[in-house]
Amino acid sequence: MTDAARDLASFLTASPSPYHAVAEAVRRLSAAGFTEQREDEPWADGPGGRYLVRDGTILAWWQPASGPGAPLRIFAAHTDSPGFKVKPNPDVGVAGWRQVGVEVYGGALWNSWLDRDLGLAGRLALYDGRVVPVRVDRPLLRIPQLAIHLDRGVNQGLTLDPQRHLLPIWGLGDPDGGDLVEFLAVRVGEDPEDVAAHDLFTYDLTPPATLGRDDELLAAPRLDNLASVHAGISALLTAVERDPGTVPVFVGFDHEEIGSASATGAAGPLLETVLTRLAGGFDARHAVFARSRCLSVDVTHAAHPNHLDKHDPDHLSVPNRGPSLKVNAVQRYATDAPGAAAWKRTCRTADVPNQVFVSKNTVPCGSTVGPIMATRLGIRTVDVGIPVLSMHSARELCGVHDPGLLARAGVEFLTDAG
Template sequence: MRAELNQGLVDFLAASPTPFHATQTLARRLEEAGYQRLDERDAWRTEAGGRYYVTRNDSSLIAFKLGTAPLLENGLRLVGAHTDSPCLRVKPNPELVRQGYWQLGVEVYGGALFAPWFDRDLSLAGRVTFRLAGKVESKLIDFKAPIAVIPNLAIHLNRDANMGWAINAQTELPPILAQVSAGETRDFRDLLGEQLQAEHGITADAILDYELSFYDTQRAAVIGLDGAFIAGARLDNLLSCYAGLEALLASSDDYSGVLVCTDHEEVGSCSACGADGPFLEQVLRRVLPDGDAFTRTVQRSLLVSADNAHGVHPNYADKHDANHGPKLNGGPVIKINSNQRYATNSETAGFFRHLCLENEVPVQSFVTRSDMGCGSTIGPITASQIGVRTVDIGLPTFAMHSIRELAGSQDLRYLTKVLSAFYDSADLP
């Protein structure tokens, strides 16, 4: 079970270099499991026992199954995660030719660690919008091959490199794609047109626009002397998306369950398809009873907001509160913050801890040091949007927001097990 889940995660990460591809991969798995795709522009006909999913912007997804138990009496079991990760996005007019090298200008998306992007074999993926036969269409593309690199400056030319230096995102992060001759020009949109033809057999009249991100081509892997770790890109937060999907697909048909995987968490979630937008509420209002019954159903529901937590790093243990240092392979972490950066309260934390104990899953706690700022996630945003009770949890991780993060190889099984139990739980608090 552990090895199979970990390999499934590795394959999921490889198929999901961008939020668009992650959503596509999730949708494919759901359809294979009998989930029916709904279009927000159409009238919906849902029924008890039905399984459905809907996407927005091609980068966010909500899947739900309607159980046999009455919704008004039993509420919803929701698991929330996000599809996006910090990365380098290509600018609208990106072409740069410097010293005979063709480079692309990039914009930093989210709170990325810059240094790990240097000296990596990078590829490019995302969504391209184009004109074909007088109509505007979009397709996902993925170059897959390593087509770019951001070389480091040699230590001989930067003697202070190991002393720490500020990396300038404008001048130091543009990747190199090729060498060019004197006077030669390259058009990035021509390159995208060639990729559309190669990947989809489409000869576009014009490339109109795009949302494209660079990513590391090195696959995720189970590593360590005893195979104790999973190393890979985008563990924050595709790991939680994958665990939530596996748990939903493994759950029974007794109770109604929802999986929410939204985009733009790393930049505040404020978008039409983000957690701070109307997506979830609009979907729920089309499925749940109206008016008074809607509020009563939501108040009988519970959201598990699953996003990675900071594991205590052996080289930087002083960055943690001494009594709250989650360990990799120590099980899911309940995240708590008195200033509501996390939405956990004593009742929701108690329920999740009870669920872990009942299913023999180890559980840990995280509170940030009182002299440090605390990050946040979709938990407080979703709780304030629809009024649902929430517990913020996640798996402990090293190097969060790096191009290659590290998690425990046992923890995915723990998380999937407790989320499966949550979807099948008869009694919510």
């Protein structure tokens, strides 16, 4: 495994929920000398590294000694991944089984979560205003499949009802005696009566691992999109060592997988507020934004060898051949020709191979935070990402070299003042 892939594996293991991903990013930024900028405190104008956290979203930037006016270079990703979120009243069950009520979060591949050992991670919100992180990193839940003897046609077509068929089991007995919240509160040393609400997600407990004859692939959960978050943090920490003539910014948004329309999502005002401050205020920001660029970084589809008919034959993305530029004629990706040229210049300077991904005309693509940021900010935005197989599965697959290549290109993007 490459050093970058090994470090990515550590980041993924530390980040079973958006809140844990943010905490791990803060740990790395703090170790590098970055300090927190709280939203409810005066803005720190002096030079140096800063980070700002709101729930599952994190922004980090390097403020130059020269003050406002330098062009902004923004590396944007997202911290959330598809899966299952625990319902407010979680304790359910039938026929002597204790189960947990969950909602589908994002466009998860439901079948990939069946018969896996699952943990729980997220946060508990207490009546006194405190928010306490929680993580159960042992087998706790399982979504059991129906035996083939009871569904002889399952291999000709699996149909799952998310209300009935995707409820995890977590024990035996009366559901009223399950009390998931009590179990979690005791685990983190809190009185269950003090817990007012929670944000909890299931996660696959299988650790990241290399795969293949030559260990050239990385199998892991949440590559979409923590692979990009990891690359962005790594790129920022390297970029600031160069004392660039830019203001390098990283943002990891929550809620991308469910549309970004939230206070902490890309459609919210948080990034715009911070960038306006960094540009020198509302009156100054137009000129600064005009010289700025955004890199929207989210994984893309690797060419699937068993389903090549789903891909454009002239725009195949293959692992370990570098990140892919993502292009779409109707702006599901925000890339245009000048932005593509800037990205290719970045890769050439960084000596990073790159590819181009375009969806097949009969297979519409998804979207990213890129078009949302471009619309909200008016800053030229380019969409890129490393190729992965099994996107939105509980466990995805990428090349071991691509995380490092993406981070290396990210450094050049953040420091390119041209």
